[in-house]
Amino acid sequence: MFSDVQAVLFDLDGTLIDSAPDLGAAADKMRVDRGLPSLPAELYRPMAGAGARGMLQIAFGMSPQDTEFAAMREEFFVNYERCMTERTYAFEGVQALLQTLEQRGLPWGVVTNKSERFTLPLTRSMPLFAGAGAVVSGDTTPHAKPHPAPLLEAARRMGIDPQSCIYVGDDARDIEAGRAAGMRTVAAVYGYLGTQHDTTAWNADAEINSPAALLQLLPGA
Template sequence: MTFSRVRAVLFDLDGTLIDSAPDLGAAADRMRVARGLPSLPLDDYRPMAGAGARGMLGIAFGMTPEHPEFAHLREEFFRNYESRMTENTRAFDGVEALVQALLQRGLDWGVVTNKSMRFTGPLTAAMPLFATARAVVGGDSTPHSKPHPEPLFEAARRLGLAPEVCVYVGDDERDIIAGRAAGMPTVAATYGYLGGRPDVDSWRADASISSPLALLDLLK
């Protein structure tokens, strides 16, 4: 499949453009160690890195948001993460070349993430990769977060484009649900975290890619 009439590409952040699992996992693991619990390997945290505090505290402590201590531990996790957001976080291999290729083709690009702007703003400001992003929409930039389509509509508004000429790329089922609801062609990034649900075919994305640069083959 190839997409026509595309004028911009929007991306999820964690697990799609950047591998932030090392810093997210370390922030949660620090909490375990501080409580006398054994450290867990990064591979335990990685599949749920896209779920932020909910995912990391779930792995570290088997804790859900309904737990009475969740809000308290979440803020401790946030402080830990803020102190090291870019320590080991890197763009996935091929992402920088992909962005350059999009720009050379005259396509705009942007970010739509459920990560709050408390973290998204400083993180994207600290990484040169995002200097050319035309829109950066966080999880609290609109009244709704994904899988609601409103963050994608907001990104399209900031680009001055109709949603249907924007492609949305993400590594979680909620990304595909949001993209489809916004009327955007959707691409599943199977190299990402996948939210612990690797059955990507069930997401009903329009296409899938196993590496960032593979997206270029869909935009001919």
């Protein structure tokens, strides 16, 4: 169990919400629009945490180094904007987790690499996020995770010492960012996990198999 925790910060996609169906659909529409066969949603899911980069990699084998990447990324963004609330929902247990944190007097916030273009409309559309003490996006600061700047900004906005925060995420870069910010870290192994499925190699301070399991690590358990 962690002691002296004063706030909990979460990654968004793959940690609090399951946005993989909408992200995959936005990329798959690009395939279908080009006369290519649709791909199963299961192929997109593991890379959903990587956003456009991950989705275009699955859909077209494309990387940011490709000359058409910027144009394809913007097309993906437009598709995603149109559908990003259609199939996205909070993971089971997340709402109860956040309510319990609030009942225990533990403020919580969100730090995501998703750009504000998507983060703000999405979180505002879900009542779940009304209680967030901070919502920091990938372009809120000059740096995105694994740089610690977004996490430090969230702690600053909440008025909490970073060393009194824990950060929960489902990607190795989340744990790297949390450590760099001086926070204790929790790997959400129920999430997307990216390409690094050996979560023990992330060296997080703890792992959880469900959102509810986090409560056992916090004061008041």
